[in-house]
Amino acid sequence: MKLNFGIPFQESLNEAQLKAVCFEEGPLLVIAGAGSGKTQTLTCRVARLVNEGILPDSILLLTFTRKAAQEMLQRAAHLLDNRCEKVSGGTFHSFANAVLRKYAERIGFDSGFSILDRPDAEALIGILRKETASVSRYRSFPQKHTLLNIFSKSVNKSSSIEDVVFYDYPHLASYLEVIAEVYKKYKKHKEDHHFMDYDDLLVHLCHLLKNDVGIRDRISSQYQYIMVDEYQDTNRIQADLVKLLSEKNKNIMVVGDDSQSIYSFRGANFKNIMNFPEVFPGTRIIRLEENYRSVQPILTLTNAMIEQAGEKYTKTLFTRKKGGSKPALIQAGSENSQSRFVVEKIKELNRQGVPLCQMAVLFRAGFHSFDLEMELGRDQIPFIKMGGFKFMESAHIKDVLAHLKVLVNPYDRISWYRVLLLIDNIGPKTAQNIYETILKEKARHQGIFSEKFRSSNKKGIDRLRDLFLKIDSKPLAVAEAGEAVVRYYSPILKEKYDDHPKRTRDLEQLITIMERYNNIETFLTDMALEPPSISMDDTFSEDVSNGSRLVLSTVHSAKGLEWHSVFIIWTLDGRFPSMQALHRVEDLEEERRLLYVAATRARENLFFIYPMQAYDRGTGILLNRPSRFLDRISEDMLKKDAIDINLF
DNA sequence: TCACGGAATATTTTT
């Protein structure tokens, strides 16, 4: 039976997809296997609703990345018309930000709160960590990034610092009190200075909706239809938010795949998707099991891999794609032999007509590809490593932004330190003195004028003062202020980095971005929340002649993507699954899902490669078995080969 | 108190 909606997409949908698209009212759980057309289903549903006259701004589409949201709405607009672009869509965080800006005062916040991105949060913790006197007594007190991980996990799992430390960081148990002390300071500092880190956005929104019935009613009435993508990666707070937001209309559709839940280390809880039917009584479940991506031999293997998983919604993916060759597990003599194999195989496939950009090498951790990167360089094979560079997090960009942040919020300590430490002969101590003077005299950025400085500092301080005077003297457009800062910063940049030409170009890009804004606060918020997914393209545009580049990626960053041929390296037991995950069943299960995600990225060819042996530095154990997730799989599904290092 | 250099070290990271 086919229904007709008079819109041109329905022929492209299979029966299960169509059911999901046409689903009317109430809670709906869509279990969407890898490559089963989940995005298309969501997209079509949005288009269908809008087409039937539902107001776009009463539809809410929540995703984890800004890119995913944009893409879906654009595709929906393409199917129907541009009403779809008006659908409220975005990440949980940007949604929270938007709501909180409106109602901040209800939770005792200034609507002009600033957002701390990860480096900012770490920097703040770094300062507080040093300030905490007792830290110096301990030799191996956790570093700032570890502290932030602990704090964040405690928030995202809604459990106490104590529980997180005992459960996930037992080796730090003796520092518990001091860790808790730093946490308290961190929290207080954020409150005092109207900062929110990423987690706070969700926490405060949740708090607002829970405690303010009026606002909760207003918001949950506004959204008639709510859809959530990648539901298996939501954490406790996000699940609560979904529940609160859908309170009035109960038209909540979540889409996800429990087998692809790989973010528990960030507090994601795949139980959310398992428990959904209990939390929302009357839930309909629809399974999307037809895979449009991989050939059958790959699906047969990946089905077998995930079959062994403990808890899951059962589903069996199938495809109508014919042919295809059996995936292979390859033992290489050494790490370098592994790299050589990959390089040679890629060259071979490339000769057969597979473009480089249709091949990917995936691995568990970023540094696993170092040796391969060198081999690729030697053979002059162009590649792009995903998840690597973060435009907004690079030092020079942060430097420039810090100057603007100080103008917006003169009590922003992290940014002040950042700005001041750039000046010659100013170190942490001097920076602290200056900051305290500013705070004491409530002197905003003019505060730097009043302190008496040693003559060795004078020149640098004077330059900074000139900059602030210039920006103060007349109202400047965002980009003009940015240009002034860049002009001030440029000599420092040249002094500090020998690759300054490239970085200077980045700064020019930043100015270009600024030109789109007429308000510095909005600009800064966007940079923290929705940083431009910089195609640092111009870095590579010099060799545009060969636009096609091989992709190197961690498995996490590869989620949702697909390639003609996929190589998974380091499938050595102890690397993948990683050593740290062996002690706990849940962790091991997540590793299994991770390898599953990696393997299901492949359309035609799939290779697992591992070096014959490697020492684990942490434990001193010799790793010499292939991944336990592959070892027990029979030869019918997985071809097992050893290659000789001398072959290459 | 700061700057410099060398060494160590690294899960995974949509916000």
Added chain:
DNA sequence: TATTCCGTGA
């Protein structure tokens, strides 16, 4: 690869 940490000397 790249970032960060620590010790040393000025």
